Every structure is written in C-alpha cells, then in structure tokens.
Amino acid sequence: MRQIHKCDGCSKHIKKRQGYRLRIELFACEEVVLDQEDLQQDHHKAIQELCEQLKNADPKKLEEDIYVSYNLNLCKRCRDTFSERIKCKEFI
Numbered sequence: 001m002r003q004i005h006k007c008d009g010c011s012k013h014i015k016k017r018q019g020y021r022l023r024i025e026l027f028a029c030e031e032v033v034l035d036q037e038d039l040q041q042d043h044h045k046a047i048q049e050l051c052e053q054l055k056n057a058d059p060k061k062l063e064e065d066i067y068v069s070y071n072l073n074l075c076k077r078c079r080d081t082f083s084e085r086i087k088c089k090e091f092i
Helices: 036-040 043-054 059-066 076-087
Strands: 020-027 067-074
Touching (some): 067 076
C-alpha cells in the first residue's frame, strides 16, 4: 500500500499513518422494472433509434454516465469536514 503524502482536499502534507483514504463509486441505478408497455414496444425500432442517438457520442462520456470512481487521500481536517457534510446530506 502506498504512503499518503498530500491531501487531495487542501494539499496539506500528511505525515505517515495520519491520513485517510476515501473511495467513492458513482453508478447508474441497477433497478430495472418492466411493465406491460415495455414488453409491447417495437424493440428493434427502439434499438435502432438508440444507436442513431449514440453514434456520434463520446465513448468516455458514455462510460462515465454509467460508472465513475474516485480515490482521495485526506488529512484529518478534510476527512472530518467531508464526513460531517455527508452526515448532513450536503453533497455539493
């Protein structure tokens, strides 16, 4: 495991064994619910329309719309700030 040297929140130098690692995964909702209307639609036509919409799309952007992960190194102060904001549902 690599040593943490700099906080990604404030750029402060972090002493050995005094840092925190934050891992975040942001991904599309996994829940899929099909109803009768979904089952009756023209799937071939829907796939063709989707392919047409996506033919000029940036593959990296499409991938990031589905899944992105972050790995951050934090000092104690930034860790506490981040943790408190999450508890209060202050995500931005």
